[in-house]
Amino acid sequence: MAVYFDHRVEAPDSSGEAILISWHSSVCVLAVGSVNASTGGCVDVYLQQGEHVELCHVERGFSPSLLQWHPTKPLLAVGWETGETMLLSHPSGEHTPLPNNTHTACITVLEWSSNGNRLVTGDQAGVMVVWKVDARGKLQGSPLIKHDYSKPLTCCIFRPPPPTEDVAMLARAAVSGDESALDMFNWKKSNKGAVFALGTQEGLAFYISTADGSVYSVDEQARSVPLLSVESAVQKMWYSKRRAVLAVVTDSLLLSQFSLGPEGIAQEISKVKLSGRGGQHADIVWTEHGLLINASGEQHIRLWDVELDDHYALTLDESLGFEKGELLNCVSFCTSKQVLAAGTSRGRVALWHMVTVSDQKGDAKIHWKLQTPAEVEGNISQLQWGSSSHLLAVCSSSCVVILSEHVMCSHYSQQMAAVQLTPTQLSLANFNTNTHITFHTDTHIRAVQVTKDMVAVWNGKYITVYEPSGQTLHSTGSFQCESPALAVHEENIYTVEPNRVQIRTPQGTVKQLLVFSEAEGNPTLLSVCGSYLAVGTDTCHIRVFDLTRREAKAMGVTKNLSELIPDLGALRSVKCNASGSQLSILITQVNGRPDNKVYFYDIELDTLSYFDFFTGRPESSLAQSEDSQRSQCEGELAARCPVSQFWDENEPRLFVCETVSLNSDLHSSSLSQTEKGDVLVVTFFVTQEHGLLLQDSQPKPASLLSLLALDTPYYYYICKLLFRRGGLVLPDLGEDGEQVVSTPTTTPQVPSSPQMVVRRALRDFVGLESCEKQTRDAMLNFSFYLTIGDMDEAFKAIKLIKRQGS
Known part of the structure; x- marks a missing residue:
C-alpha cells in the first residue's frame, strides 16, 4: 500500500500566489511562477523535497506567463506578460535575457526542439521567433527567423524526427559488399544534412497555431507556410508519428484529425465535437498512444481514444473519501506508471491506474482503477508528474506541494511487528505481551526495522533509534545516514554505502565494514533472518554473513547470479x-x-x-x-x-x-x-x-x-x-x-x-497454536514427512505430539 509524503515548497515571503509549475524532464527540479498583487511576479526553483534554490530566484514587477525547461540541460525558459523572455540556469542562477524588443506582448508560446538546439518563442501580438541554442545552452546571436502572424499565437509542437538508419550496421553491410548500402553510405557522407543523418537526429520542423484557428508549418530552414484551418482558436495539438496524423483541439472542444502528406499537404480525415465544457478552464493532455484526457471543472473526466474513435468518462467514488459535488479541474498522466492524476475543487488528488486486460477473444481492454486520494489545501488548479515517476507537483489556491510516493513500510522480528499508517505514524505490535501502540515520529518514515528491544526509523537522511518501554517509546540515539538499505540484529544496525556494508551501534558508530569489490558491486538489499545477514548488490552478487560471533563472518563466497x-x-x-x-x-x-x-x-x-x-x-x-x-x-x-x-x-x-x-x-x-x-x-x-x-x-x-x-x-x-x-x-x-x-x-x-x-x-497447527516448542518441532516433522510421503517417520513424529488441554 502506497502513501504520498507531502513536501510544501519553501517559498520566499515575497513570492505570492503560485500560478505556474514545471518539472524538468530528467532532473528532479521544479520551477514555480507566482504573482504578488503588491510587488509583481517571480520565478523560483525547488528540489524534490521542496527545498528552495536561493540563487534561482528572479523577480519582476509583472507576472510570469510561461515556464519551459530545456529537454536535457537544467536551463529554464521564462516568458513574462510584458514580452520579456529569459533563460535561467540551475543551480547557478545565471539568467540570460533575450534581446530587448523581441517581444512586446505577453508570451504565449515557449517550445524547445527535442534536443534543445532550437527555441521557439511567440506572443499575444502574433510575433514568432526561432532561436538557435549551442551545446552550452547559450543563445547564438540573432534569431534564425522572426515572423509576424498578426494574430495571438496559441500553441506550438515540434514534429518528431524520422527514424535514423543504424550507421554502424550500414557501414558493416557496405564493407561486406552490399552495393545499396555502399551507395546509401556514400550519399549520407556527401549530403548537406549529414550532421543530422549520421548523428542523433533532431526534428527541427514544427507546427504553430493562432487564435483564429490557423495552423502553420515551419520547416528546418524556418520557412513558414499555411497548413490548415479550423473553426476557432487552437488549444492543443498532437502529432502521431506512427500514423503521420496531426490532431487539433479547439477552445470549443472540436477535435479534427489531418493526415500529412510528404509534400506538406494536410487532408482532414475526421472531425468530432467532444462533449464537455470548453474554453479557458479545460485542461487537456495527450498520452503517447493517442488518448485525449480532458478535465473542465465537471464532476467527471472525459477520455477519447483518437485512434479507436472511442470515448468514455471517469467519475469519483464517495466510498474512497471523495465528496458529493467535487469538481475535477486539471489532469496529468504518468506514462511510465500508467497513472492518471486529477486535481479537485476540494483539495484532493484523484489517482487512476490504467490497466490493460485481454478478454477471451484476445482484444485488449483498458480499465481504470481509482485509488484512495491524497489531500492538500485549497482548490487545485495544476498538476504535473515529475522526472521521477514517484513525484507529483500540485498547485492549489493555497500552496504548491510536492507529493512523493512511498510504499508503506513494515517489518517483523522476534514477535515484534511495525506497520506504517501515515507518513509519520507507526503501529507497533508486541505479540509476547499482546500489546499494540501507535507511535508518532517527528519526521517522515521511509524505512523501519524492529527487534524485541529496538525500533529503528530512517527518514532518508537520519536514522533514529527508539527503545520500547511499556506503552511508549523513547529515543536512544540518532545519526546522519543516507543508506538506501537498512537492517537490524540485536544491538547492531546495518547500513550500506558504495562497495560496503557498515555495522553500527545504535548511536551510529561504525564497528565493522563488510567490503565488496568493484566487480561485486554496491550493496542494495539487506535482510536478516535468525542470526544471518543476506546481502544483494546492484551487479547481482549475493552473500551471507554469520552474525553469531563478535564480528560478522562471511559464509561461502560472493556469488554472481548473472552467470x-x-x-x-x-x-x-x-x-x-x-x-x-x-x-x-x-x-x-x-x-x-x-x-x-x-x-x-x-x-x-x-x-x-x-x-x-x-x-x-x-x-x-x-x-x-x-x-x-x-x-x-x-x-x-x-x-x-x-x-x-x-x-x-x-x-x-x-x-x-x-x-x-x-x-x-x-x-x-x-x-x-x-x-x-x-x-x-x-x-x-x-x-x-x-x-x-x-x-x-x-x-x-x-x-x-x-x-x-x-x-x-x-x-x-x-x-x-x-x-x-x-x-x-x-x-x-x-x-x-x-x-x-x-x-x-x-x-x-x-x-x-x-x-x-x-x-x-x-x-497443520490449527488447534495447536499455543503448543510448546517440543510439540511444535514434532508437528513440523510430521508435516515434513507427510509431505515427502514417509508415513513411518510421520507416525513416529505424531506420537510425540501432546495436544494442549488433553
Whole structure:
C-alpha cells in the first residue's frame, strides 16, 4: 500500500500566489511562477523535497506567463506578460535575457526542439521567433527567423524526427559488399544534412497555431507556410508519428484529425465535437498512444481514444473519501506508471491506474482503477508528474506541494511487528505481551526495522533509534545516514554505502565494514533472518554473513547470479533462511518485467535451483515425486508470479511466498500492491535431499492486505486500512479474519491503537497454536514427512505430539 509524503515548497515571503509549475524532464527540479498583487511576479526553483534554490530566484514587477525547461540541460525558459523572455540556469542562477524588443506582448508560446538546439518563442501580438541554442545552452546571436502572424499565437509542437538508419550496421553491410548500402553510405557522407543523418537526429520542423484557428508549418530552414484551418482558436495539438496524423483541439472542444502528406499537404480525415465544457478552464493532455484526457471543472473526466474513435468518462467514488459535488479541474498522466492524476475543487488528488486486460477473444481492454486520494489545501488548479515517476507537483489556491510516493513500510522480528499508517505514524505490535501502540515520529518514515528491544526509523537522511518501554517509546540515539538499505540484529544496525556494508551501534558508530569489490558491486538489499545477514548488490552478487560471533563472518563466497540466471536484470528481493544455509531470490529480467521464478541458492553445495510459477513446477521433477502432488502443483500454481517471500523465523526448512495470477490486474499494474485480488500464499519445505516440496497453498484472506512474516505456528498478515467518507478506519476483524461490516466513522484520524497485524495458524497447527516448542518441532516433522510421503517417520513424529488441554 502506497502513501504520498507531502513536501510544501519553501517559498520566499515575497513570492505570492503560485500560478505556474514545471518539472524538468530528467532532473528532479521544479520551477514555480507566482504573482504578488503588491510587488509583481517571480520565478523560483525547488528540489524534490521542496527545498528552495536561493540563487534561482528572479523577480519582476509583472507576472510570469510561461515556464519551459530545456529537454536535457537544467536551463529554464521564462516568458513574462510584458514580452520579456529569459533563460535561467540551475543551480547557478545565471539568467540570460533575450534581446530587448523581441517581444512586446505577453508570451504565449515557449517550445524547445527535442534536443534543445532550437527555441521557439511567440506572443499575444502574433510575433514568432526561432532561436538557435549551442551545446552550452547559450543563445547564438540573432534569431534564425522572426515572423509576424498578426494574430495571438496559441500553441506550438515540434514534429518528431524520422527514424535514423543504424550507421554502424550500414557501414558493416557496405564493407561486406552490399552495393545499396555502399551507395546509401556514400550519399549520407556527401549530403548537406549529414550532421543530422549520421548523428542523433533532431526534428527541427514544427507546427504553430493562432487564435483564429490557423495552423502553420515551419520547416528546418524556418520557412513558414499555411497548413490548415479550423473553426476557432487552437488549444492543443498532437502529432502521431506512427500514423503521420496531426490532431487539433479547439477552445470549443472540436477535435479534427489531418493526415500529412510528404509534400506538406494536410487532408482532414475526421472531425468530432467532444462533449464537455470548453474554453479557458479545460485542461487537456495527450498520452503517447493517442488518448485525449480532458478535465473542465465537471464532476467527471472525459477520455477519447483518437485512434479507436472511442470515448468514455471517469467519475469519483464517495466510498474512497471523495465528496458529493467535487469538481475535477486539471489532469496529468504518468506514462511510465500508467497513472492518471486529477486535481479537485476540494483539495484532493484523484489517482487512476490504467490497466490493460485481454478478454477471451484476445482484444485488449483498458480499465481504470481509482485509488484512495491524497489531500492538500485549497482548490487545485495544476498538476504535473515529475522526472521521477514517484513525484507529483500540485498547485492549489493555497500552496504548491510536492507529493512523493512511498510504499508503506513494515517489518517483523522476534514477535515484534511495525506497520506504517501515515507518513509519520507507526503501529507497533508486541505479540509476547499482546500489546499494540501507535507511535508518532517527528519526521517522515521511509524505512523501519524492529527487534524485541529496538525500533529503528530512517527518514532518508537520519536514522533514529527508539527503545520500547511499556506503552511508549523513547529515543536512544540518532545519526546522519543516507543508506538506501537498512537492517537490524540485536544491538547492531546495518547500513550500506558504495562497495560496503557498515555495522553500527545504535548511536551510529561504525564497528565493522563488510567490503565488496568493484566487480561485486554496491550493496542494495539487506535482510536478516535468525542470526544471518543476506546481502544483494546492484551487479547481482549475493552473500551471507554469520552474525553469531563478535564480528560478522562471511559464509561461502560472493556469488554472481548473472552467470547462473539468463536474462537477469536486477535483484528484487534476497532472503536467507534461519540457519544461513539457503538464499531465496526474486529478480527482475532485463526487459524490466518481474521473473515468474523464485530461485534458491544452496551455500554449502554451491547450487542454484528454482520453482517456476509460470509452469507450476520446480526445476526438477525429483522435488515433487508423487504424481498427484505434481498435478496439484501444476494446476494451482501455474500462470502466477511471486511478489514477496519469507523464511520461517526459526525453522530453516520452511519458506513461504505470495503469488499473483499473471492474468490479474495486480500483475499488470504493480507487484508491490498486494491488496488487489487473486493472491495465493504458497508454502514449501526446502531441503538438500528432497529439493522443493509444496507444503500448502491457500488464498490470502480478502480482508487482509499482505503477508508480513512466517513464524511457526502462525502466518502474520497486515490488515487493510479502509478509507470511508470522513476518515480512515480499520476493518473490524472477526475470529476467522474476515471483515465485519460496521457503521462508518466520521472521525478523520487513525484510531489510537490500531491492530494492524493479525496471526493465522498454519494448516497443520490449527488447534495447536499455543503448543510448546517440543510439540511444535514434532508437528513440523510430521508435516515434513507427510509431505515427502514417509508415513513411518510421520507416525513416529505424531506420537510425540501432546495436544494442549488433553
